[in-house]
Amino acid sequence: MVEIRPFQPYDLPGMYRVCLQTGDSGKDATSLYHDPDLLAHIYAGPYPVADPELSFVAVDQQGVLGYIIATADTLAFEHWMEEHWWPGLRARYPRGMAANPADGTQDWWCVQRIHDARPTPDELYDRYPAHLHIDVLPRGQGAGVGRQLMKTLLDALRVRRVPGVHLGVGAGNPGAFAFYQAMGFSVIRPDSWGSTMARPILDV
Template identity: 65%
Template sequence: MTAVPHSFGPAVVRPFHPADLPGMYRVCLRTGDSGRDATPLYRDPDLLGHVYAAPYPAADPALTFVATDEQGLLGYIVATADTYSFEVWQEEHWWPGLRARYPPALAVDPGDRTHDWRRVDHLHRTRPHRHDLYVRHPAHLHIDILPRGQGRGLGRRLVNALTAALRGSGVPGLHLGVGSGNPGARAFYLTVGFTELSRQEWGSQMVMALD
């Protein structure tokens, strides 16, 4: 007997609502290994979301958009219009609570191939820093979509929603980094209008002009 593939209903792209946060945490974890499921890599399933998803709608909910279908939230895009100001906000309002919850003693590799310690090390070490890149491309984003949402045009729709909001605020440009272990993401960003500014061993720095 041949299995019949499931046909997913239409997906909706809409602005963020606070009730979306639990779904965003799940998507962040299930795409957190260069687009693959990172669940086996984390003892604390919320740690990735604390670092790469939740601070953005907390700082500026108008620059977060989500994609949902009949099964729930399946993707999101988060961003800040001004990376340096966002880093200052994190230092003052976001990292202190997390640094208390995850003390520096946890930033040590336990040798069991889990990655929690890397994220804890990051949240303790990161500090606001001005880069020349921020002059022309001050905004940055993260986008994550579950496998069931891929190939449905949702990535482009999410990027379009975000860039329209950024242009409406007069933001001149946008940047992001994509790891060398995720060539599919790099190809996607090129198709939606990003160009590769530089390439290093870790991956590519990509930019998009918005003005």
């Protein structure tokens, strides 16, 4: 049995593991990182700290097997990150660690992202101010867990009267792309790395 429930602080280690084990376009990225927490410091950790009411987990007897996390206001979240999240990580991971060792690992890219991230206005946020990340381990895929997580989050955003939500999906993850299409998302900005997809919330 899988339970979908609101995030609790003790879920964070499990969420970090899920982030890493799905971090290579849905596949296990453990071999790509010397520091197993680095990827999740960017893509998982800040969301439940900034707004825990928009973070939900899927849990079975083995622990956290998936999550969905979001912010209702992307630009405000980026400003929060600049003030509260990035400074500590920039101190922990100096910019000198952003040199590419050319050994296939990706720690350097994450360090570069930590130092280069800045709040950036985008006209996309007018219609789709929220954004989300969703990750589910293989043992939870194909059983409707992702769909339940997405519905739970969309309901929470609807209560807040958020007009729309967007996300990014890499070109190397066609399964995720098909899932987002099935959940009502469509491509609004293709790019070399993949696509930005979005869907309205209040008028659906």
